[in-house]
Amino acid sequence: MSTVLARQLGGQLLAFREAAGLNQAQAADALSAQAAKVAKMERGWVPFRDPDVVALCRLYEVEDPQVVQGLLRLAKLDRERRRAKGWWVSSLTAGNLREYIAMEDVAIKVRTWQLALIPGLFQTPEYMRALAVAAVSPDEIDEVERIVDVRVRRQHRLGGSSPLRVHAVIWEAALRQMIGGPQVMRQQLEHLRELAERPTIDVQVLPFRAGVHSCGGGSFNILTFAEEGATDVVHMDGLRTTNWVEGVEESASYTELFARTCAMSLSPYDSMRFLESVAKGMNE
Incomplete structure (x- = not known):
């Protein structure tokens, strides 16, 4: 299921990938996954694992610790929202x-x-x-x-x-x-x-x-x-x-x-x- 927070995170990673001049298949290689997984991540359809976020940031040469930590916090918030079992x-x-x-x-x-x-x-x-x-x-x-x-x-x-x-x-x-x-x-x-x-x-x-x-x-x-x-x-x-x-x-x-x-x-x-x-x- 696509969520607002995941779409935010996916959109930022998509922008970093395009700035790095890479395609989805190359990003998927860094995750030992199929290109379809990267496509789903960039559209906010799936929750983000912290190791995947870190690996993609490394591949895209996103080196600012504050930017990386911000993405990880956003991923954590989205996972918590997906797990929410409220009334x-x-x-x-x-x-x-x-x-x-x-x-x-x-x-x-x-x-x-x-x-x-x-x-x-x-x-x-x-x-x-x-x-x-x-x-x-x-x-x-x-x-x-x-x-x-x-x-x-x-x-x-x-x-x-x-x-x-x-x-x-x-x-x-x-x-x-x-x-x-x-x-x-x-x-x-x-x-x-x-x-x-x-x-x-x-x-x-x-x-x-x-x-x-x-x-x-x-x-x-x-x-x-x-x-x-x-x-x-x-x-x-x-x-x-x-x-x-x-x-x-x-x-x-x-x-x-x-x-x-x-x-x-x-x-x-x-x-x-x-x-x-x-x-x-x-x-x-």
């Missing part, structure tokens, strides 16, 4: 969601930009249920509670001894869209304000009055990992699907985009006051 394995049927939640489980920080919805990690069950009911077909109504249960369990990462750090920037439209009715939205906004008081959570609001902004193309999340060799990964999160954006340059472009949007948004303190004002304006 999501049995709770979900969609492989893309299993991959995202496993990644979220080993991340140390998430930066999220949301255009139309409250971030999933911050949603109340009532808000989730209203979204799920609108998203599923009548013959899938039994799926609603399963979807809610999955998202509630994801929120456990916000607590515990090593809580996930979250920096959320939310467009004003997401705060005013009447999902589930006034009472559900008022409770949702009050819950969001309470979460924003935690030291591990930052919430900023991008108000309408800020004008044209750079993030109109869609919502996204940036996941950061502890390992220095693990490049940030970006994903677009739907109700039950996930699309990945990979690569160092692509990740850096989203990081820059997020930073520009933060600069246009209200400060965390002013955002809390803004949330209070919107919540008070919710009428039955």
Whole structure:
């Protein structure tokens, strides 16, 4: 199975191989393997053994110890993610969601930009249920509670001894869209304000009055990992699907985009006051 982290590592090794002017067969000789193994490694289809990473680095004349160690850390993180036997394995049927939640489980920080919805990690069950009911077909109504249960369990990462750090920037439209009715939205906004008081959570609001902004193309999340060799990964999160954006340059472009949007948004303190004002304006 291809994974995001393995594709990162495979892509870096592919770049080193091409820079060295070698083909897959020559790389395979260094591993006493077939060229098909190198092809699978470069596409992220298989976990990486440390001796293979070291052998390829030696062949490609990658001599910087920090670069080699970064690749080894990335390989280790991918192996740990593949071995993970978390609750999501049995709770979900969609492989893309299993991959995202496993990644979220080993991340140390998430930066999220949301255009139309409250971030999933911050949603109340009532808000989730209203979204799920609108998203599923009548013959899938039994799926609603399963979807809610999955998202509630994801929120456990916000607590515990090593809580996930979250920096959320939310467009004003997401705060005013009447999902589930006034009472559900008022409770949702009050819950969001309470979460924003935690030291591990930052919430900023991008108000309408800020004008044209750079993030109109869609919502996204940036996941950061502890390992220095693990490049940030970006994903677009739907109700039950996930699309990945990979690569160092692509990740850096989203990081820059997020930073520009933060600069246009209200400060965390002013955002809390803004949330209070919107919540008070919710009428039955």
